[in-house]
Amino acid sequence: MSGTDPFVLAVSRVHDGLGFLPDDDYVVVVAEGTVVDLGPRARLLGRYSALPLVDHSGAVLTPGWIDAHVHSTMPGNGRPIEEVAPAPFETRIAVATANLRAHLAGGVTTVRDLGSHLDYLAWSPGPGLMPRVLRYGMPITAERGHMHLFGGALGAARTVTDVARANLAAGADGLKLVASGGGTLGTVPHETTLTSDQIAEAVRLAHAQGKRVTVHALTNGAILAATAAGADGIEHLGFLAADGLSHVQQEALEAAVAAGVVFGSTLGCNEAYLHLSGSNGTVEHDEQSVRTEYYRRNADRVLGAGGRMAVGTDAGWKHTPFGAYVRELQPLAGAGVPAERLLHLATAGNADALGVPGLTGMIRPGHPADLVVIDGVDFAARAPKVVEVVVAGRRLVSSETQW
Ligand SMILES: [Zn+2]
Structure with a gap:
């Protein structure tokens, strides 16, 4: 056969x-x-x-399951972006090949890559059987902003329009923006880094081509800005306030839910660290425990408010491995999502959220x-x-x- x-x-x-x-x-x-x-x-x-x-x-x-949030060219073995992003194209593609095979063996037949270099858009996945790969290109981020090492940073002479057009011209399936800090050195997760007008410009360019826009938005301010700009998605469930803690701002939650914005779950990405042997008692263990706790609580809030959710792992980032999609389904099940709904979210629901309902799901x-x-x-x-x-x-x- x-x-x-x-x-x-x-x-x-x-x-x-x-x-x-x-x-x-x-x-x-x-x-x-x-x-x-x-x-x-x-x-x-x-x-x-x-x-x-x-x-x-x-x-x-x-x-087949759909992972709405991966970083294909990152190893997911704890090595940070500062170490892996400078690797040559061939090395990054070898990492992506192994990652995509592992994810496929774990039941994932479609991934959406939400952050890689521009050259990743030119690669034809293979050899051998591969998941379907949707690629959003270089994340559009502030100067020295979160994930700037992928090459999508703004500057005095480089606008959102420039980076968005470069991605779209290279064949990006959608656009990813970074509207708050994150895990990149020198950035602050609870700082908002893009304006609503900047996000709206990317939305205008992507939507003109029938493509989607999703925004890394850890703060209430970034969630509000992305929603006001007409973005289709918000990654993570941070709802961070100025004190660095998670306080869901009712206005941000209600605006996003009313606009039908899809929240990317990434519940398992902090928890991944807790699974590592030897992680107990470290400062990072404490931080990741706190994040795991508030992501779960915020998932409850979003789902309870009637919000949309896409199932995404953030595989590749930091300690989140490929081939472990089930680790994203488990905390959602633990948060009370019944198996029937969970499997819908992971398949047809994600296909809708990604704008590819005829392709898969x-x-x-x-x-x-x-x-x-x-x-x-x-x-x-x-x-x-x-x-x-x-x-x-x-x-x-x-x-x-x-x-
Ligand atoms: Zn990510």
Whole structure:
């Protein structure tokens, strides 16, 4: 069976991106990159008996997962941006290749890269099977601002228009802006660094091409500025105030929710540090514990207020590894999001948030076949095992030998 041959996948339960289908025991028929049929095993299996059967009876099928926030060219092993950003193109691409393969094996069939160098836009992902990659290019940031090492900093002679146009001309799928400080040395997370007018200029240029804009906005002020500017997304759940602590400003929350702005979750990115052996008792452990706590609390606030949320890991940044998407689903499950909604957010919900609903995120005839099979959905109790991954109709197992 070669990578593109048709096959039949049999499972017990199916979440089609919107919700669980009633009853058990389904088959999905995949051919030429597309789902061509989906229905009860008893009714369909005979009709497709000539095709190879991939039998995962007892398991759960969902659309391939979408990670709305990664940094493909960063290793996620604790090395900071100051160390890894200066690496040559070939080194950064080798890192991205390993990262994307790890994420695919972990069930992620689409990633949105929210911060890399401009040259990353020119790379064709491969060789071997890769997730779909949406790339937002160099983050547009203040002079010496957070993530300036990717090359997207503003300056006396370099405006938002200049950097936005450079990204779009190089093929960026959307634009990322940085409206507050963050984990880059010399920046202050609770300082707002871009004005609403600056963000609005990027929104104007991206929207003119049907592309989205998301904004790293850790402060209430940056959330307000991004919302007023018409941005589509806000990354993280900081709601930081001038004292450096998280105090959700009701006005910022209400404005973002009313505008339908999507919050990128990144609940697991601080927690990643807490999983490391030897991290106990360090200053960073204390800081990351505090952040983990308020991100969870703020996720509750946003969801409770009817806000939209995209599931994103921030993989690559600092200690957040690729291949561990489930670590983002687990804290959301722990925050009370039921499995059915969680799987919707990770698939069709994220596809909507990213503006690519026809590309991926659903299981239905005629839709591209991006699929993941897992051995359970009680995310709060345990991390499920990923037992099958299909992207654009190709099975990961059948392609592994090409690596
Ligand atoms: Zn990030």
